Amino acid sequence: xxxxxxxxxxxxxxxxxxxxxxxxxxxxxxxxxxxxxxxxxxxxxxxxxxxxxxxxxxxxxxxxxxxxxxxxxxxxxxxxxxxxxxxxxxxxxxxxxxxxxxxxxxxxxxxxxxxxxxxxxxxxxxxxxxxxxxxxxxxxxxxxxxxxxxxxxxxxxxxxxxxxxxxxxxxxxxxxxxxxxxxxxxxxxxxxxxxxxxxxxxxxxxxxxxxxxxxxxxxxxxxxxxxxxxxxxxxxxxxxxxxxxxxxxxxxxxxxxxxxxxxxxxxxxxxxxxxxxxxxxxxxxxxxxxxxxxxxxxxxxxxxxxxxx
Amino acid sequence: xxxxxxxxxxxxxxxxxxxxxxxxxxxxxxxxxxxxxxxxxxxxxxxxxxxxxxxxxxxxxxxxxxxxxxxxxxxxxxxxxxxxxxxxxxxxxxxxxxxxxxxxxxxxxxxxxxxxxxxxxxxxxxxxxxxxxxxxxxxxxxxxxxxxxxxxxxxxxxxxxxxxxxxxxxxxxxxxxxxxxxxxxxxxxxxxxxxxxxxxxxxxxxxxxxxxxxxxxxxxxxxxxxxxxxxxxxxxxxxxxxxxxxxxxxxxxxxxxxxxxxxxxxxxxxxxxxxxxxxxxxxxxxxxxxxxxxxxxxxxxxxxxxxxxxxxxxxxxxxxxxxxxxxxxxxxxxxxxxxxxxxxxxxxxxxxxxxxxxxxx
Ligand SMILES: Nc1ncnc2c1ncn2[C@@H]1O[C@H](COP(=O)(O)OP(=O)(O)OP(=O)(O)O)[C@@H](O)[C@H]1O
Ligand SMILES: [Mg+2]
Numbered sequence: 001x002x003x004x005x006x007x008x009x010x011x012x013x014x015x016x017x018x019x020x021x022x023x024x025x026x027x028x029x030x031x032x033x034x035x036x037x038x039x040x041x042x043x044x045x046x047x048x049x050x051x052x053x054x055x056x057x058x059x060x061x062x063x064x065x066x067x068x069x070x071x072x073x074x075x076x077x078x079x080x081x082x083x084x085x086x087x088x089x090x091x092x093x094x095x096x097x098x099x100x101x102x103x104x105x106x107x108x109x110x111x112x113x114x115x116x117x118x119x120x121x122x123x124x125x126x127x128x129x130x131x132x133x134x135x136x137x138x139x140x141x142x143x144x145x146x147x148x149x150x151x152x153x154x155x156x157x158x159x160x161x162x163x164x165x166x167x168x169x170x171x172x173x174x175x176x177x178x179x180x181x182x183x184x185x186x187x188x189x190x191x192x193x194x195x196x197x198x199x200x201x202x203x204x205x206x207x208x209x210x211x212x213x214x215x216x217x218x219x220x221x222x223x224x225x226x227x228x229x230x231x232x233x234x235x236x237x238x239x240x241x242x243x244x245x246x247x248x249x250x251x252x253x254x255x256x257x258x259x260x261x262x263x264x265x266x267x268x269x270x271x272x273x274x275x276x277x278x279x280x281x282x283x284x285x286x287x288x289x290x291x292x293x294x295x296x297x298x299x300x301x302x303x304x305x306x307x308x309x
Numbered sequence: 310x311x312x313x314x315x316x317x318x319x320x321x322x323x324x325x326x327x328x329x330x331x332x333x334x335x336x337x338x339x340x341x342x343x344x345x346x347x348x349x350x351x352x353x354x355x356x357x358x359x360x361x362x363x364x365x366x367x368x369x370x371x372x373x374x375x376x377x378x379x380x381x382x383x384x385x386x387x388x389x390x391x392x393x394x395x396x397x398x399x400x401x402x403x404x405x406x407x408x409x410x411x412x413x414x415x416x417x418x419x420x421x422x423x424x425x426x427x428x429x430x431x432x433x434x435x436x437x438x439x440x441x442x443x444x445x446x447x448x449x450x451x452x453x454x455x456x457x458x459x460x461x462x463x464x465x466x467x468x469x470x471x472x473x474x475x476x477x478x479x480x481x482x483x484x485x486x487x488x489x490x491x492x493x494x495x496x497x498x499x500x501x502x503x504x505x506x507x508x509x510x511x512x513x514x515x516x517x518x519x520x521x522x523x524x525x526x527x528x529x530x531x532x533x534x535x536x537x538x539x540x541x542x543x544x545x546x547x548x549x550x551x552x553x554x555x556x557x558x559x560x561x562x563x564x565x566x567x568x569x570x571x572x573x574x575x576x577x578x579x580x581x582x583x584x585x586x587x588x589x590x591x592x593x594x595x596x597x598x599x600x601x602x603x604x605x606x607x608x609x610x611x612x613x614x615x616x617x618x619x620x621x622x623x624x625x626x627x628x629x630x631x632x633x634x635x636x637x638x639x640x641x642x643x644x645x646x647x648x649x650x651x652x653x654x655x656x657x658x659x660x661x662x663x664x665x666x667x668x669x670x
Contacts, residue, residue: 053512057669074669078514089509091318093325098318105314106513134325150509 006031006158006188007052011061014047014212021047023212024061029205034184036203037192038295040305044212045192046086049160052190053083065158079107082156086163086192088147092136096127096146099135100153107154114153121149124179126172141168148176152183159183161191165198177201196295206295210303224293231269235262235288237278244281248274311515315523319497323527333493333528337486337535341542344482345475356440358382359398359407361389366415373410375452381444399429401470401634406430406437408445423458424449432465434472470634472547479543480557480629481602484622486539487532487565488593492586494569495576498524499585517665521657524576525569532565551636557629560642563649564625570656577663596622621652 007029014022022044029035037045050056052063054074062069068076090099100118109117122128125145135143144167151159164180165173180202183189193199199206200220208216208223216223238260248255254265264274271290278285299305324330360376362369377384385404389395398404409427417424426445430437442461449459470476498520501507510520536558544550550557571589579585599606599613600623606614617623628645631637639646 050508054669055508055511075514075516078512081512083509083512085505085509087505089505091322091506093322094318098321102314102318103513106311106510106515108514 004030005064006033007035007063007065007190009048009052009061009063012048012051012058012063013060014044014051014056015059020212022051022058025209025212025214027207027214029188029190031188032185033204034180034189034191034202036199036206037190037209038194038196038199038206038299039192039209040194040303043209045209046162047212048209049083049162049190049192053081053160054078080157081160082151082154082158083160084148084151084162084164086166088140088143088167090135090143090147090150093134095130095132095134096122096149097131099146099150103150104153107156109154117155118149118153121153125149125175141172144168145172145176157187159187159189161189163192163194165193165195196299200295208299208302210305215302216298220295223295223298230265230267231293232263232265232291233269233271233274233288234291235264235274235278236260236286237262237288238284238286240278240283241281244278244283247277247281311513312519312522312526315510315515315519316526319524320527322497329496333490333531334534334538336489336493337538338542340486340489341479341482341539344485345478345542345546356382356437356444357385357405358441359385359389359395359404361392361395361407361409363390363392363412364410364414365390368415368418369410372414372449372452376408376445376448379444379448382441382448396429396466399431399466401473403473404431405434405473406441408441418453418457421455421457423460424453425460425462427462427464429464429466432467438463470549470551472549473634475543475547476549476634477605477630478603479539479546479548480561480633481597481600481626483536483539483543483561483629484564484600484625485597485602487535487561487568488597488622490528490531490535490565491568491572491575491589491593494525494528494572495579495585496582497527498573498576499579499582503582511668517668518661520664521573521577521660525573528569528572529566532562532569536561536565548633550633552632552634553636553638556639556642557632560625560628560632560646560649563646563653564621567621567649567653567656570653570660573660574656574663577660577667596620600626602626621649624648 005028007027009025009027012022012025013020025048027035037048039045047056051058052065052070054070054077057071062071064070065077066080070077091102094102097118100121101114104114104118119128122131127142127146130138130142135146138146148161148164151161161180165176168176177198180189180191184204191202203220205217205219206223207214240257240262245255245257248262248264252264252266252269254263256263269290271288275285275288360373362373373384373388376382392409395404395407395409399407407429409429411425411427414424426449428438428441428445430441442463445461446459450456498507501510515523539561540548540554540558575585575589579588596617599609599617600620601617606617606623609617624645628642632642
């Protein structure tokens with residue numbers, strides 16, 4: 001065990017009656033890191049989290065959380081983790097305050113600290129004015145926010161967030177992102193998502209998981225540059241001549257034209273050269289830009305699949 | 310004290326759900342009323358009468374045979390020879406009425422003298438002589454063939470047990486009634502599992518025993534109230550309590566807790582709410598049948614009897630009956646009590662073990 005790592009997995013594997021949900025994952029997540037597991041439905045994200053928070057027994061392999069083994073010391077681990085499950089999990093006939101108290105008390109927090117912390121969370125998440133209403137009357141998004149707060153109330157060292165912004169409106173999502181971003185450094189966070197922008201915005205490192213396997217790992221920038229040796233330029237252009245189209249096709253690997261938009265992809269693109277060529281041919285260029293590769297492209301490139309949004 | 314935190318939450322979850330609560334507390338009331346009326350009604354049974362034949366002549370024996378042959382009467386065996394025996398049975402509620410054929414009956418018949426009979430009955434049921442006297446008069450008239458002055462003296466007796474059958478029935482019904490809680494008590498746990506809330510709690514440091522006791526806690530008051538309802542309605546129905554009411558309460562409370570433990574086992578194992586609430590009936594009904602809730606089980610095959618004997622329910626019924634009806638004290642039922650506590654401890658321990666297994670699949 002390396003002292004710098006908060007979470008380490010060793011060939012972590014889970015099969016459900018022959019179906020390999022998680023297939024020999026090796027991860028090393030540093031203390032204070034925000035690590036995102038990015039993958040499509042059924043990739044094995046939730047299964048991985050469930051093994052790490054000691055709800056599922058691995059079929060083979062193991063993992064350590066702050067040096068504690070998930071197979072041998074589950075209750076040590078439960079003391080230091082906070083988990084926000086994928087599905088909203090709250091107690092319907094309790095109010096938000098009581099839901100937070102339940103988790104805080106189960107973690108043995110002292111009442112004063114618990115009170116101030118839950119108050120602060122309720123305010124941050126915009127539920128302070130509803131703190132005394134039974135949560136069964138809440139909207140889906142409000143329940144969702146409460147469910148995530150319950151992972152945070154006891155101020156855990158290690159945080160597992162399974163699709164934390166699922167079902168939130170864009171505004172609440174933004175608030176949640178900012179809140180999670182502020183937790184960085186202080187805590188080690190493992191977050192799963194199938195939103196590219198979420199991983200891009202929040203994560204120090206991203207691991208792309210598909211069919212139970214880690215297929216790519218790195219920072220957002222690393223993934224984008226290392227995985228894509230292809231650049232794309234998008235030009236909005238009028239009065240194209242057959243002549244210039246032919247010339248473009250001769251120079252660049254892929255040239256497509258649809259509704260006055262020319263898309264050029266190649267390993268090397270020369271922005272100035274292309275614009276000049278178009279100008280001299282008599283075409284009118286209204287706009288032109290080089291499109292940055294996105295994680296979406298990375299994912300498509302690696303797995304040959306689209307991520308479902 | 311993590312079980313207390315989980316328990317507090319479950320108390321709120323249950324007691325803020327008026328429909329669920331009304332069901333849990335209304336069930337025993339409806340249950341005991343239905344069964345008391347269905348089985349406790351006197352009118353449905355033929356008049357059971359004891360006979361004391363002090364005369365023991367050929368004539369008096371013939372008269373007894375004649376009484377025995379009448380369908381409207383059910384002559385309770387044996388035929389007593391002395392009044393004191395019958396008086397004792399009347400007092401303990403084994404008999405609610407008996408007919409005394411006095412010495413000199415045979416001679417009086419032979420000499421066509423006036424005949425005196427005596428009917429002693431339980432004061433709790435003043436309707437008894439009204440039902441018995443016409444029948445006995447009719448039988449005597451037919452037996453004697455010619456009208457002889459027949460004098461039936463009525464004697465109301467103050468007794469301890471007003472209605473022996475109610476005293477038999479109520480403890481059985483109470484235990485049965487506590488058993489029907491089994492399908493309900495696992496409900497919160499099963500629902501929490503389906504909604505992922507149980508998994509969430511499992512990511513906290515709460516231990517298996519915290520869960521089992523925490524999910525049991527809200528039903529403890531339900532059991533106390535249920536036992537109170539069964540005994541209270543029982544008294545209204547004519548239950549006579551000879552022994553220590555507190556001790557009877559304790560026995561019923563423990564079997565209630567034992568049922569709660571069984572409910573927790575089912576809640577731990579059940580995959581769905583339907584399973585948890587449906588499956589228990591498969592064993593509740595047969596167990597009640599063989600445990601003698603309605604009628605004594607002495608005449609059942611020995612295999613069945615030993616099954617009933619091994620389970621805790623029969624012990625609870627018997628102990629409660631003997632406290633209530635015979636006034637048995639703590640010492641005499643210590644074995645039953647220990648047996649019940651033993652079962653309860655084993656069931657909860659098993660619940661904790663199975664729950665621990667379910668925590669990491
Ligand atoms: N309890 C289970 N029993 C059987 N199969 C399961 C179980 N849990 C998960 N699986 C299977 O394991 C695979 C991975 O599921 P998992 O929930 O980990 O995916 P995920 O990446 O979290 O997907 P999503 O984005 O939809 O949440 C799926 O094929 C799923 O059907
Ligand atoms: Mg998932």
